[in-house]
Amino acid sequence: MKINFFKIITFIFVIFFLSIFWLGLNKDNNYSTKSLTGSRISNFQIPSIHNDNLISEGYLKQNEFTLINFFASWCAPCRVEHKYLIKLARKNKNIKIIGINFKDKKSNALNFLNKLGDPYDFVAKDPDGKSSVIFGVYGIPESILINKDLIIIKKIIGPIDQKQFDEILKLTQ
């Protein structure tokens, strides 16, 4: 029996393109920076919201674990996750929580913390959002858990919920 070369090539092409479409359709198209877990954060200096003090790598190296949380008073999901940050600050002494106030007015941010409680060991300000780029932030709320070598252990995109709260506790104990 003579094999038709043209038919074989066409068949291979069809199978190949169908496999690519199948893989493409099954791939999660939502962008996430979770893949950057394991990378190290460096070269930053962010001023405090209260005074001229700066937070930098040196401060974070003193802590066993640090959770860097990006928040703003205008961000509704930040209000939802805030109770978990308060609980975390009370429950776990291994972890320091740094708040970075993102594109917000100082008075609004301070009102937010007065009203909902202040779980942060240091509150920094990032009025134009440029400092948040150093941490790969592209929307808020976002939280980054790092160890004292400044390696990212976990990235939480969106508000912290009960499941993520439990996971943070587990990772930091």
Place this chain on the structure above:
Amino acid sequence: MMFRKIIIIYFFLFSSLQSNEASVELIEIYKNLRCLICQGQSIADSNSDFASTIKLVVQDQVKEGKTQKEIYDFLVSKYGEWIVYQPALSKSNFLLWFLPYLVLVLGGLIIFFITRKSKHNKD
């Protein structure tokens, strides 16, 4: 007096030319960066909050004298390869680079065999 006027005109002309060059470079960089929270838009096309922040960061880095490659490398280290429209060749994307050439060669082969077959049939 005339000399002063010439100096002033020259200064304004020169500074506007310089700023045009800088903005052309900025737009070129913005066009090569993907807006991560938009649907199919570059940083140049988007007015989103994320795009405006990235524009500010790029402007600062251009002012600091950083090259385009240094700016792209910085943003890739923060957001991953997805932020640039032209990712570097790697294991995961080699098909993206070589598939067009592969299709070209295979297409050429198919045309070659079809024409050869029809020639044989005529003979």
